Amino acid sequence: MSSRGGVHRVLPWVLFVWMAVVIWAAFLWAPAASGFVGQSSRIVFFHVPTAWVATLAFLGSCIASIRYLKTRQPIDDIRAQAASALGLTFAILATITGSIFARIMWGSYWNWDPRETSITFLLLIYAAYFALRGAIADPERRAAMAAVYAILAFVTVPFLVFIVPRIYWSLHPDTIINVQGKMKMSSRMLQVLFASLAGFTGLASWLYCIEVRLERLRRARQHEELI
Amino acid sequence: MWRFLAEAAAVFVKDLRSEFRTKVALNALGLFAVTTLAAVSYTIGPYRIAEADRPFLLSALLWIVIFFAAMAGLDRSFVKEEDTHTAPLLRLSADPLVVWAGKLVFNLVLLAVLMAILVPLYIVLMGFHVSSPLALFAVLMAGGYTLGVTTTMVAAIIARAMTRGALFSVLSLPLLLPLMIFLIQGTRAAAEGSPDGVTQTLRAVISLGGVMTVVSVILFPVVWHE
Numbered sequence: 001m002s003s004r005g006g007v008h009r010v011l012p013w014v015l016f017v018w019m020a021v022v023i024w025a026a027f028l029w030a031p032a033a034s035g036f037v038g039q040s041s042r043i044v045f046f047h048v049p050t051a052w053v054a055t056l057a058f059l060g061s062c063i064a065s066i067r068y069l070k071t072r073q074p075i076d077d078i079r080a081q082a083a084s085a086l087g088l089t090f091a092i093l094a095t096i097t098g099s100i101f102a103r104i105m106w107g108s109y110w111n112w113d114p115r116e117t118s119i120t121f122l123l124l125i126y127a128a129y130f131a132l133r134g135a136i137a138d139p140e141r142r143a144a145m146a147a148v149y150a151i152l153a154f155v156t157v158p159f160l161v162f163i164v165p166r167i168y169w170s171l172h173p174d175t176i177i178n179v180q181g182k183m184k185m186s187s188r189m190l191q192v193l194f195a196s197l198a199g200f201t202g203l204a205s206w207l208y209c210i211e212v213r214l215e216r217l218r219r220a221r222q223h224e225e226l227i
Numbered sequence: 228m229w230r231f232l233a234e235a236a237a238v239f240v241k242d243l244r245s246e247f248r249t250k251v252a253l254n255a256l257g258l259f260a261v262t263t264l265a266a267v268s269y270t271i272g273p274y275r276i277a278e279a280d281r282p283f284l285l286s287a288l289l290w291i292v293i294f295f296a297a298m299a300g301l302d303r304s305f306v307k308e309e310d311t312h313t314a315p316l317l318r319l320s321a322d323p324l325v326v327w328a329g330k331l332v333f334n335l336v337l338l339a340v341l342m343a344i345l346v347p348l349y350i351v352l353m354g355f356h357v358s359s360p361l362a363l364f365a366v367l368m369a370g371g372y373t374l375g376v377t378t379t380m381v382a383a384i385i386a387r388a389m390t391r392g393a394l395f396s397v398l399s400l401p402l403l404l405p406l407m408i409f410l411i412q413g414t415r416a417a418a419e420g421s422p423d424g425v426t427q428t429l430r431a432v433i434s435l436g437g438v439m440t441v442v443s444v445i446l447f448p449v450v451w452h453e
Contacts, residue, residue: 069449117408124401131397135388144453145384148446152380152402155438159405163431 015202022192022199030192033185040104045192047097049200050090051119055161057087057204058126062154065147074219075212077143080150081133082211086204088126095119118160125153231328234321238329242304243336252303252337260296260345264352267292273354285355286414290407292349294374294400296341301378302395304330305386314386323448327379331443334382335375342367358420366413369429373406373436380443383450406435 026045033041061083068076098116099109110116132149136142185193246252267288276284308314317326346367349355357363381399388394409431416424 069446118405121401121404124404128398128401131394132384132388135385135394137389141387141453144449145387148380148450149384149398151446152377152439152442155442156402156405156435159431159435164405164408 012206015199015206018195019199019203022196025192026196030188031186033189037104040101043097043101044189045196047094047101048193049196050097051094052197053200053204054087054090054094054122055157056201057083057090057208058122058154058157060208061087061150065150068143068147072140074139074143075216077147078212078215078219080147082208082215084126084129084150085211086208088123088130090200090204091119091123091126095123114164118164121160122157125156129153231322231325234325235328235332238317238321238326239332239336242329242333245307246303246333251307252300253340255303256296256300256337256341257344259299260292260341261348263292263295264345264349268352271353273352281356282415282418283411285353286418287411288353289346289349289355289414290370290410293342293345293370294403294407296345297338297374297378298396298399300337301334301375302382302385304333304379305382309386318451323451324444326451327383327443327447330383331376331379334379335372338371338375342371355418357418359417359422359425362417362420362422362425363414365429366410366417366425366432369432369436370406370410370413373432373439374403376436376439376443377402377406380439380447380450383447387450387453406432409435 022045026042030042030045032039033044061080064076064080064083067073068080095116098119102111102113102116103109129146129149133142133146136145271288305314308317321329346363350357378395378399381395381402385394385398409428413425413428413432416422416428
């Protein structure tokens with residue numbers, strides 16, 4: 001067994017232990033924030049990291065798409081596709097966790113708050129990305145058109161994530177890094193939040209690697225079937 | 228520069244002549260807009276909305292009608308080239324950016340015609356009181372440009388795909404939703420006579436339009452030659 005193979009085998013277990021500790025700390029070690037109904041503030045340890053990972057994945061999809069247009073290597077198209085799928089999945093998770101918080105705090109799962117509206121638009125944009133992929137038969141043309149659309153889609157992300165929620169009045173709690181540039185959290189909460197951000201980033205990276213490998217195998221199999 | 232403008236104008240004039248022969252896009256846009264306006268006017272009319280809600284709801288309805296009408300015809304310029312198999316000849320005879328500029332101007336003219344007919348009709352039929360008509364004009368111009376530049380790029384993408392008609396709306400609308408939110412708020416601000424709201428909207432819409440223009444200029448040659 002090579003040292004690289006050994007690291008690859010150990011890393012998922014490290015991630016498993018890390019996430020288990022994060023979940024334990026989120027519920028039992030970090031204090032609940034004041035000004036929120038019951039223990040509802042604890043959802044921040046899961047909601048913020050899922051939203052962070054979704055944004056990171058969309059950025060990854062945009063970078064891989066730019067690389068594809070420059071290099072025309074199928075691996076970059078696979079990377080863009082995997083990152084978009086991951087971003088879509090984590091955006092759905094961020095929507096679900098945000099919706100649970102909205103039900104507890106504001107009495108309704110959905111209020112069309114600017115942040116809820118933004119995430120819905122993001123979900124629609126990346127769902128459209130996959131609709132485009134399904135509508136082009138030629139693999140090279142599909143990859144190029146999807147790459148162009150992914151770049152166009154990412155251009156709207158700053159408007160949806162940063163501008164829409166800041167221009168219009170929102171029920172959403174103040175973002176962690178606010179306009180004063182200060183973190184309004186206790187030390188323990190911050191530690192758990194950053195640990196969760198690291199854990200979710202690791203989890204997403206692991207899932208991304210698996211998806212890229214699976215897609216490569218799928219395409220190789222399709223290629224063999226064609227031959 | 229002058230050569231670029233002359234060639235783009237030639238592409239625009241070619242599209243305009245071709246459009247006046249069949250009037251497919253004009254008919255689709257115009258009839259869709261008028262039919263939707265008639266439906267909205269009949270079902271809601273000028274008096275069924277409470278006075279306090281009028282600026283916001285009438286602004287939202289106006290942009291919904293414009294956006295959906297745009298979806299009915301703005302893909303024609305590129306789809307027609309593929310359907311009639313004239314795209315390869317255009318690829319050989321003109322620079323990609325010339326084609327993009329010509330098609331963009333054609334779509335902007337279509338949108339301007341649509342708005343020139345639809346907006347006054349809407350204001351009359353729905354009893355939409357606009358405190359600041361100049362501000363509304365600025366919002367319509369900025370919104371029309373950003374709508375045109377985004378849909379031109381998406382039209383170029385879907386022209387190379389199957390199931391083009393449905394795909395154009397599926398790909399365009401999600402990209403245009405942030406623009407629609409900005410424009411609804413800006414139109415409401417123009418109706419209420421709030422200059423701050425209009426300025427805020429114009430900043431967001433013009434920056435989105437600017438970013439879309441830059442991205443389109445960079446990416447259009449890829450789409451066109453693919």
